[in-house]
Amino acid sequence: xxxxxxxxxxxxxxxxxxxxxxxxxxxxxxxxxxxxxxxxxxxxxxxxxxxxxxxxxxxxxxxxxxxxxxxxxxxxxxxxxxxxxxxxxxxxxxxxxxxxxxxxxxxxxxxxxxxxxxxxxxxxxxxxxxxxxxxxxxxxxxxxxxxxxxxxxxxxxxxxxxxxxxxxxxxxxxxxxxxxxxxxx
Numbered sequence: 184x185x186x187x188x189x190x191x192x193x194x195x196x197x198x199x200x201x202x203x204x205x206x207x208x209x210x211x212x213x214x215x216x217x218x219x220x221x222x223x224x225x226x227x228x229x230x231x232x233x234x235x236x237x238x239x240x241x242x243x244x245x246x247x248x249x250x251x252x253x254x255x256x257x258x259x260x261x262x263x264x265x266x267x268x269x270x271x272x273x274x275x276x277x278x279x280x281x282x283x284x285x286x287x288x289x290x291x292x293x294x295x296x297x298x299x300x301x302x303x304x305x306x307x308x309x310x311x312x313x314x315x316x317x318x319x320x321x322x323x324x325x326x327x328x329x330x331x332x333x334x335x336x337x338x339x340x341x342x343x344x345x346x347x348x349x350x351x352x353x354x355x356x357x358x359x360x361x362x363x364x365x366x367x368x
Contacts, residue, residue, distance in 0.1 A: 213342040214323025216316075220338075223247075223331045224317040229282060229307040232294050237282075239335060246279045246359045247331040251315055252306075253286040254296035258326040262344035263300045266328075269353050271304040277360040278333070281305075286325050287312045328352060332359060 217223070225239035239247065250266060252259040263283075271281045283306040285293045290308060297306050307314075312321050318329055330339035330352060339355050341348050 213327075213340075214319045215327075215340055215342075216320060217318050217329070217337055217340070219340060220336065223329065223335050223337050225335060227314050227317060229284070229314070231282070231305045231307050232290060232297060233305070235305070239331065242280055243335055244278070244333050246274075246333060246356060248279065248281045248356065249318070249329045249331070250281065250283045251286060251309075251318070251325045251327045251329075252283045253325050254288055254292055254299075256325050258344050260300065262326060262349065263302055265344075265349060267300075267302045267304060269349075270356060271302075273353075274356060274360045275304075279356065279360050282307050284309050284314055286315055330356060330359070 223239055227238065229237050231237070248266075248270060250259075250263075252263070266281065266283075270279070275281070281304040283297075283302070283304060285296065285306050286309050288296070288308075293306050293308060309315055315321065315325070319327065324343075326343050328339070328341040329337060332338045338359070339352050341352055
């Protein structure tokens with residue numbers, strides 16, 4: 184009986200440490216190829232639905248949130264109103280750039296998606312999911328946010344929409360866009 188209890192205690196301890204590792208910001212078990220602390224890949228161009236072009240290098244000095252999304256993604260649709268209100272509207276005048284990167288859909292579909300979702304932050308096209316593939320395994324899903332500090336370093340990653348994680352991200356972003364944080368980064 185003592186051996187059985189010992190085995191159960193060891194199993195429970197191992198299982199809880201595995202569960203903790205799965206929620207750790209520095210693991211890639213959620214499909215990420217990047218991790219917190221990495222310099223964000225910046226060797227690509229973002230083409231927004233209005234034809235404007237930008238890239239991460241030109242956005243240095245700003246806090247950037249890349250939201251990987253798609254019109255067919257129900258979890259993305261659930262999260263987007265919160266991104267609009269709590270991230271974009273709250274911080275767009277404080278040095279924050281939020282860009283939704285739409286995974287492998289044509290321009291007309293992405294424009295309709297933006298209109299249907301009633302968002303004002305820009306969406307960018309990602310043909311072939313090539314931008315997505317710089318941050319995560321192409322076979323992994325969307326509904327993920329990559330928060331990049333003013334120096335181009337990845338400082339927060341999310342996957343799916345979980346209110347607790349989302350609120351943690353919002354709090355983190357709010358701290359990054361504070362006027363004093365431009366000097367601290």
